[in-house]
Amino acid sequence: xxxxxxxxxxxxxxxxxxxxxxxxxxxxxxxxxxxxxxxxxxxxxxxxxxxxxxxxxxxxxxxxxxxxxxxxxxxxxxxxxxxxxxxxxxxxxxxxxxxxxxxxxxxxxxxxxxxxxxxxxxxxxxxxxxxxxxxxxxxxxxxxxxxxxxxxxxxxxxxxxxxxxxxxxxxxxxxxxxxxxxxxxxxxxxxxxxxxxxxxxxxxxxxxxxxxxxxxxxxxxxxxxxxxxxxxxxxxxxxxxxxxxxxxxxxxxxxxxxxxxxxxxxxxxxxxxxxxxxxxxx
Amino acid sequence: xxxxxxxxxxxxxxxxxxxxxxxxxxxxxxxxxxxxxxxxxxxxxxxxxxxxxxxxxxxxxxxxxxxxxxxxxxxxxxxxxxxxxxxxxxxxxxxxxxxxxxxxxxxxxxxxxxxxxxxxxxxxxxxxxxxxxxxxxxxxxxxxxxxxxxxxxxxxxxxxxxxxxxxxxxxxxxxxxxxxxxxxxxxxxxxxxxxxxxxxxxxxxxxx
Numbered sequence: 001x002x003x004x005x006x007x008x009x010x011x012x013x014x015x016x017x018x019x020x021x022x023x024x025x026x027x028x029x030x031x032x033x034x035x036x037x038x039x040x041x042x043x044x045x046x047x048x049x050x051x052x053x054x055x056x057x058x059x060x061x062x063x064x065x066x067x068x069x070x071x072x073x074x075x076x077x078x079x080x081x082x083x084x085x086x087x088x089x090x091x092x093x094x095x096x097x098x099x100x101x102x103x104x105x106x107x108x109x110x111x112x113x114x115x116x117x118x119x120x121x122x123x124x125x126x127x128x129x130x131x132x133x134x135x136x137x138x139x140x141x142x143x144x145x146x147x148x149x150x151x152x153x154x155x156x157x158x159x160x161x162x163x164x165x166x167x168x169x170x171x172x173x174x175x176x177x178x179x180x181x182x183x184x185x186x187x188x189x190x191x192x193x194x195x196x197x198x199x200x201x202x203x204x205x206x207x208x209x210x211x212x213x214x215x216x217x218x219x220x221x222x223x224x225x226x227x228x229x230x231x232x233x234x235x236x237x238x239x240x241x242x243x244x245x246x247x248x249x250x251x252x253x254x255x256x257x258x259x260x261x262x263x264x265x266x267x268x269x270x271x272x273x274x275x276x277x278x279x280x281x282x
Numbered sequence: 283x284x285x286x287x288x289x290x291x292x293x294x295x296x297x298x299x300x301x302x303x304x305x306x307x308x309x310x311x312x313x314x315x316x317x318x319x320x321x322x323x324x325x326x327x328x329x330x331x332x333x334x335x336x337x338x339x340x341x342x343x344x345x346x347x348x349x350x351x352x353x354x355x356x357x358x359x360x361x362x363x364x365x366x367x368x369x370x371x372x373x374x375x376x377x378x379x380x381x382x383x384x385x386x387x388x389x390x391x392x393x394x395x396x397x398x399x400x401x402x403x404x405x406x407x408x409x410x411x412x413x414x415x416x417x418x419x420x421x422x423x424x425x426x427x428x429x430x431x432x433x434x435x436x437x438x439x440x441x442x443x444x445x446x447x448x449x450x451x452x453x454x455x456x457x458x459x460x461x462x463x464x465x466x467x468x469x470x471x472x473x474x475x476x477x478x479x480x481x482x483x484x485x486x487x488x489x490x
């Protein structure tokens with residue numbers, strides 16, 4: 001009798017859950033339609049409106065409409081996320097810059113002279129595979145069930161046949177119908193639901209972020225397996241190793257951006273906000 | 283019946299050929315430019331640190347032939363473009379393109395035979411938007427080129443992973459110009475080039 005009752009309860013819960021999710025799925029197209037609507041406004045003091053009318057936005061979507069001057073894409077308004085803590089943020093930006101050049105980069109360079117690129121890519125795959133719970137949860141919360149299913153099969157495939165995730169054996173397999181990007185986290189999920197960035201924020205070590213993404217970090221932390229390693233210093237060590245390995249694969253990218261920019265802080269801020277916006281819509 | 287099948291087959295082949303050759307003028311020109319860069323970088327005679335300067339010179343020549351620096355600078359400055367006299371505008375185009383040549387064009391050296399896929403071409407009047415994918419070792423990077431035709435098709439903006447080159451600079455320039463004069467911005471770019479020329483470690487390159 002108890003078992004029967006429990007299964008009934010589970011069925012009801014599942015129905016409610018699916019209903020809620022279906023509602024969310026219905027709501028989603030409205031949101032994207034709202035996003036495509038012409039938005040020409042300037043938040044804050046920075047003048048981003050310009051004389052030219054663009055035909056396409058950053059992703060090649062046509063934004064030109066007859067009779068409506070389309071001077072800004074939605075990404076442009078996102079890039080205008082306010083930065084009320086600019087002085088504070090610039091201080092941490094400087095700190096992270098020094099951290100990179102004085103600690104992360106030398107360590108990563110030493111590490112990459114000892115370990116060839118191939119094994120470093122395996123390590124990258126391993127940590128990426130390990131972060132599966134973050135991606136899966138975010139995709140479910142965004143009601144992208146197809147993508148969540150694909151991501152699950154990738155996780156199972158890579159874990160079982162890629163030596164616990166070292167090899168990306170499923171990387172070349174394409175789903176039979178296109179799915180949205182599976183590179184999602186909770187910050188992007190809140191954005192997908194319609195939450196704005198709030199304000200720009202630079203964290204020590206973690207780097208550029210926003211109010212919204214910071215809330216996302218908290219949830220992501222609890223969904224990250226390495227957070228549960230005991231004792232705590234091994235947990236930090238695992239994350240640190242992942243970071244160094246990642247840096248070793250992209251030495252030079254930050255240097256170029258910094259060299260080329262007239263104001264590196266603004267360049268990084270703009271790039272972060274636009275990249276996140278693209279990821280959210282992918 | 284056989285005849286119908288034959289006609290159908292011919293039509294199908296014709297369709298396949300026409301779509302294969304569908305790439306328009308802008309895409310063909312972009313492709314030619316990218317192929318030139320790849321040819322320089324994979325030329326065995328151009329390899330090695332000894333050939334560094336020669337390689338740089340050739341890459342620059344290709345970039346000058348495919349980038350509309352004037353259009354790019356004008357759009358990056360946006361409304362502030364009008365704050366400069368025509369002579370200053372000319373100077374701005376020269377030094378700004380110099381900065382881009384010294385950084386992003388130099389970065390092309392890192393190119394390691396990654397495959398470039400041409401995904402989509404859109405043309406509207408004298409402008410074109412070309413989407414490509416660059417297949418890197420651990421990921422695929424979407425790179426879009428926006429082109430304009432004055433005399434011939436030239437690239438004026440590059441969008442990498444959603445970040446537009448022109449708009450990234452527009453953000454920086456408008457922030458600086460909201461606090462400083464237009465002459466100060468020119469001077470800042472010159473200072474940046476100077477510090478790069480002096481071979482200072484990027485670590486020391488100030489940028490407030």
